[in-house]
Amino acid sequence: MKHYEPRRPYRRDTLLTHLGRRPEAQMGAVNPPVYHASTILSANMAEWEEKRDPKKRFEVVRYGLLGTPTTFALEEALAALEGGYRAMLFSSGLAAITAPLQALLGAGDHLLMADSCYGPTRIFCDRVLKRSGVETTYYDPLLSEGIARLLRPNTKVVFAESPGSLTFETQDIPAIAAAAHEKGALVLLDNTWATPLFFPSFARGVDVSIHAGTKYIGGHSDLVLGAVITTEEAYLRVRGTAADIGHCAGPDDAFMALRGLRTLSVRLERHERNGLQVARWLQARPEVARVLYPPLPEDPGHALWKRDFLGATSLFGVVLKTASKEAVHAMIDALDLFGIGASWGGFESLIQPVHAERLRTATRWAPEGPCIRLHIGLEDPQDLIEDLERGFDALRAAMAA
Numbered sequence: 001m002k003h004y005e006p007r008r009p010y011r012r013d014t015l016l017t018h019l020g021r022r023p024e025a026q027m028g029a030v031n032p033p034v035y036h037a038s039t040i041l042s043a044n045m046a047e048w049e050e051k052r053d054p055k056k057r058f059e060v061v062r063y064g065l066l067g068t069p070t071t072f073a074l075e076e077a078l079a080a081l082e083g084g085y086r087a088m089l090f091s092s093g094l095a096a097i098t099a100p101l102q103a104l105l106g107a108g109d110h111l112l113m114a115d116s117c118y119g120p121t122r123i124f125c126d127r128v129l130k131r132s133g134v135e136t137t138y139y140d141p142l143l144s145e146g147i148a149r150l151l152r153p154n155t156k157v158v159f160a161e162s163p164g165s166l167t168f169e170t171q172d173i174p175a176i177a178a179a180a181h182e183k184g185a186l187v188l189l190d191n192t193w194a195t196p197l198f199f200p201s202f203a204r205g206v207d208v209s210i211h212a213g214t215k216y217i218g219g220h221s222d223l224v225l226g227a228v229i230t231t232e233e234a235y236l237r238v239r240g241t242a243a244d245i246g247h248c249a250g251p252d253d254a255f256m257a258l259r260g261l262r263t264l265s266v267r268l269e270r271h272e273r274n275g276l277q278v279a280r281w282l283q284a285r286p287e288v289a290r291v292l293y294p295p296l297p298e299d300p301g302h303a304l305w306k307r308d309f310l311g312a313t314s315l316f317g318v319v320l321k322t323a324s325k326e327a328v329h330a331m332i333d334a335l336d337l338f339g340i341g342a343s344w345g346g347f348e349s350l351i352q353p354v355h356a357e358r359l360r361t362a363t364r365w366a367p368e369g370p371c372i373r374l375h376i377g378l379e380d381p382q383d384l385i386e387d388l389e390r391g392f393d394a395l396r397a398a399m400a401a
């Protein structure tokens, strides 16, 4: 199935509304149906042989594992939105991270991984990649062109995540990409925080963009899905290996993610506004040392964020001034509206304590006090602020006890 070619250079929100839809091929239905299909029948032997043409492996509907019209629709929409060549889906965001790494790295190869990467990405490198003979070096996410001195002749991949998980460092992706490409390495980016809307990976030099569709794309805390979007050069290498391993995504999750995608722009606009309002209020609190959120002018990554991003989502960190673990727990337990939970990007607000210092090996993370991570949902931000005010009352009471 050919990737989406817009007839006109439509603007982003128009694309979000129309990409991946083919009412004429589905009885006029606005949305693509959910194809529950493993076997795809051929009408005769000529069609059977045509569908088995290796060159058409990802072009035709020939077996459920390799894609159905439901998954192709979401892939088309994601690739066009981010400006990549094509997309492929996975059963989780984590699988969308591990499959391209397995596709592009083999025994004897070297990987540069951001020290601020998502925790399970680190575990995959340290356990699985290591066992297959791939060496990982963690690098300071604040290195820009300076990353050149870490690149070796066998460095095949530089993996970035910006802002970083838990600590929200903004990376200089164009500088990292220039240095990597100079030495023949590909740049992979976990772009989950920004989504395809707020960081145009391919215009910034990325070769492979990775998304946990579980987060903002799904947007309703009810599905687990991953997506990878690549340049034309990287496409068959990554897609071929993913298919060789047997990766695929279920049609119901693809359908729900496509439904989520239709409202991504309007949801993110509100997430951004609410996130900024709550973050600014937190900055002014006496219990708070700093807020880790690049869209804030006080954040060290703000200039890069302003240069490279097109907007902000609503996940950020808060470093508290000295407080006991018990006091932080009392604060979180006193909240009414913030769920204690990890997988963000849904419509609801979340909170959790985080411990980045346990994960870092290339850099040192030494915050002033305990860290918490907030996801700001679509509630009225004033209600969220009043809830957090109750939380801080509980924190102070626990400190005084």
Ligand SMILES: *Cc1c(COP(=O)(O)O)cnc(C)c1O
Pocket: 092, 093, 094, 095, 097, 118, 161, 165, 190, 192, 193, 212, 213, 214, 215, 224, 225, 226, 343
């Ligand atoms: C959640 C997350 C993932 C993994 O997504 P799952 O669908 O839960 O496997 C990957 N990267 C980042 C940055 C995430 O936050």
